[in-house]
Amino acid sequence: MIGAPVFIDRIGKAYGSQTAIGAVTLDIPAGEFLSILGPSGSGKTTLLTMIAGFESPSAGRVIIGGRDVTAMSPDRRNIGMVFQRYALFPHLTVAENIAFPLKMRGIRKEFRAERVDRALDLVQLPDYAKRYPHELSGGQQQRVAVARAIVFEPPVLLMDEPLGALDKKLRESMQLEIKQLQRRLGATVVYVTHDQEEALTMSDRIAVMARGELAQLGTPADIYCNPQSAFVADFVGKMNFLAGEFSNEIAGSRTIRLGDGVVIDTLGAVAGFAGSAKIGDRVRVALRPERLALAARGAGGKNVLPGRIETSVFAGSFDLHIVRTDFGSGEIIQVQIPTDGMREPFATGTPVDVIVERDGLRVFADAEG
Template identity: 55%
Template structure:
């Protein structure tokens, strides 16, 4: 048996059901490229069996961090362990980790079955055992009848399913996925998101998933690590990141967000009063995000999701504006409204309200739900 087969338990024919995910601990990991710090002192604990996404814009360090976990990049500092085993200087082929890339990386001269069998051959698994394991892996991704085809005979989605089967066939405790759906169209991407999530639930493997698509991360993840400038800016569940972002960067990057300029006009131990576009809103202090203190007279940003704004009649607390355009998006409509102070906001209206008398252009008022906002301290006046 090859020396990189430590991942295969005794009784190999139970390979796809014998192992569960293992925890990954990352401590003080950094990666410097000359004068550029690609990843800067990251600490991260991924629970066994967890689906964690690394989310961020291009250049945020998410792929570099993933490549260090895989062993394709060497850390400048810090350590990586898997199930208590130090992997920091271990060669990639000896880490026992599955990897799925954006561009499939299938061998074009091999059939589907041969591609999936390749990791098993490299681990010294006998021919008699390989066949059932390959069949089981292809069945997992709904390609049980495609073993004899060549990669060029498959669609993009089918090729990515083969890549997933190949990464899972030796039943690794950890699966790393680097923007695996980025080359697919929207509909197919959404279908495969659900399939990967279903596979994760059935296998219990630990998955670390890199994406720049915030909707993808929200759909698939147990937790999300939002990265920027080589650091984790916030780590939490999709719900907590969406509703309680800790910075304006995270608020803007996760989902759609409106930012309204305001000034603190009053505060006590429990609440603050913020003036926005000629209206005053009473907001709980627990809705203040970030580390900066607020004080009367201080400028703030009031962040509110489009679905927490609604068209209204002129009334106290309603912000006046002009509807610039209306966009129909199937399950909801989006009104683009320019407030009187020049701020453009998006107002999301469920399509179930299609019978309401909402103009597509013209003067309107926007009602803000004070309980659904986040407040970020701006520059002091």
């Protein structure tokens, strides 16, 4: 299987006066795994169904493998589709379910068996051909759905939250299996999910959607470490936000006043700020919990935020400390410290300093909300 490029050219969708998708452009190279990530109502599934041909765009074009398929029916686009609800035929065996797309395409019976066997091998179910869907676990049914989608070797696979019905451990296992399968096949995958960890784990790039618009497009590391808006920073991963205002600027590094005499130096890391900043402008400081450290009160130095331990939770690989600040309106800050089994946990009420790592913050205009 060789993947095909997909080009979404200023595609839009409106239902009457309501805009669901507004002029989105995506250029997806052949063989890429692109996840479309966003909350409910962001337009990600609508975008996928327009690529598939189940919805007609109000504007723009869909181009697959260099062909304009905007006006083509789904069955002529030569794409594989995997849904959250596996949509397996209950009265057909696993082999018959997988062979169904081949039968619809007029592939002769003697050639269908070989392709079905190969697809079953790829999803690691070689001995399940004669079983029926009700005899399979949820994970096995999902693998059959994937096998059915790839059996006719489509250059593009569309997946609409295919792992949403699985439990956490099985979902994580299937994430890796689907990614490895995609790499072996070389197919282009467009994958819709609302699960940020899933998108970070599986994707070559991520398209973050918000209110029908493309909020940011980039690699998982870029989306996580360099969010370009407060929305992306808040939606992808955990994030603390503190309100403040610009109070000074020296050699490109801005000082932000957080209240009650507490200031924080951006240390030059203001790339996330949208717009030109002036002294007195209200801003939001974004801090990743894992980019913070804790010390007993009096640590001194730059970028130290005083507070008190409100509670601490053991979370396996890290300890989660909830700190209530001693400035402003007493905001809550979450701090994740890797578990090493050596440290005694901070007792509730202990005065502490939250230490912000260099380049461990982003700054956004307060108007972003």
